[in-house]
Amino acid sequence: MFRRNRADRDFREAQRAGQAVLATHTEWPQPDLTGPLAAPADATVVPDFLPPQFRAPCRQDVSGFMMRWHLPLVINGEVHACHCGAYRNWIVFNMRDDSVWLRCEAGHEAEETRLDTAWYNRNSGPVDHFHPTLDEGLRHLGH
């Protein structure tokens, strides 16, 4: 009998504790779903699960990709040269619109329509740096 009473008391206490939890639940502020929802505009606003320097950017995150091309650049079997005569040490850009641009060491930039994103992806290594500005990217790549 005594043991039974204690079991009942334990049960009632547990029940009370459970009800207390339920009560706090109903007191939580309800999300207001009537107005416009502030959803992140794109993936870059989502809280990062990795620091940005460890994430590979996707095409929507950046305005373009850039890489250094030390060697003479052969396009359709011919060594490509800038109008200033430079034929190596290019910076190759692959922009979000799939265009490919070449920049020689003297800073001349021109779109190269014979190259595209597929070519860039075949010839570029993994992305290892994020550059907030074009100038920083160029500095990093030695231009």
Ligand SMILES: [Zn+2]
């Ligand atoms: Zn040039």
